[in-house]
Amino acid sequence: MIKLYGAPFTRAGRAVWMLEEVEQPYEIISKDPRSGETRSPEMLSLNPNGHVPVIDDNGTIIWESMAVNLHLADKYQKLMPETAELRGQAYHWSFWAITEAEAPLLDILMHSMFLPEDQRDPDVAAAGLETLKTPLAVLDAALTGKDYLLGGEFTVADLNVCAVLGFAAYIQYDFSPYPAIASWLGRCNDRPGAQKMGQLAMAAMAG
Ligand SMILES: N[C@@H](CCC(=O)N[C@@H](CS)C(=O)NCC(=O)O)C(=O)O
Known part of the structure; x- marks a missing residue:
């Protein structure tokens, strides 16, 4: 097990x-x-x-x-692509998610809700919101005209990127300026595994 x-x-x-x-x-x-x-x-x-x-x-x-x-x-x-070329892209999107997108997202979360109020710095949260726009524009362009990051099928690349962006749900981030991301998030988050993650996260947070 x-x-x-x-x-x-x-x-x-x-x-x-x-x-x-x-x-x-x-x-x-x-x-x-x-x-x-x-x-x-x-x-x-x-x-x-x-x-x-x-x-x-x-x-x-x-x-x-x-x-x-x-x-x-x-x-x-x-969910692992069959070819070395596509596996390479799964790696690049996975590392991109935690190097380019996660840091500004965490700055927003920490300084708007997770840190004790007296340790929050609204300027850090505001800077995070600004910085996040760059990787989101990259992702939106990559998803335009495609169902999933590597083409027509959901892969580990989608899971990893979507799960990192999942932190944005805590602040109800508005993805509507990024229409390709918004519809891709819907497809990914409809998967039973994503739903299970959300249910367990809410239960663990409350308990
Ligand atoms: N880059 C690591 C970061 C892991 C990380 O910082 N995890 C947090 C929880 S989200 C943690 O364990 N924090 C507790 C601590 O650092 O004491 C990863 O993606 O796994």
Whole structure:
């Protein structure tokens, strides 16, 4: 059984969606970053960075959310493109999501809702909103005229990018200036795995 360490409302949610897609048995071992649980001696022995998600895939330990999902797609042969060329594009979109899009998104989230009020800086949130426009324009152009990032089929590239953009739901970000992104998000988020991730995230956040 695959073990996923993390809480579904964190970056571990991305791995929940992927685990649903690969249809392998898994269990979530709840580790809530808000209480420091990700930095216990047990967790540091799994991921010395002190972060989640971490998976234990039948003895193989993988951390870093994009690596977790690319590993699962590769090992269980689901959502991984067949050609090296398309796999290359799946990697570039996955790394793009966490290098270009995630940082401004997190600045917005942290400084508008997640940090204690006295630590929030509205200027950082405003700068994040401005910076985010550049990667969103890139993504919108890439999706124009296509159902999915690599063509006609949903792949791990879509899952990884969509799951990173999923953080935008916490601030009800308005994607209407990006029509290709808006309709692609609808297609991706309709998938049962995405729905499951959302349900588990809401339940874990509340509990
Ligand atoms: N680049 C890493 C970032 C992981 C990360 O920062 N996770 C957060 C939760 S979303 C965490 O574990 N924070 C707890 C901590 O740093 O103590 C990834 O994508 O997996």
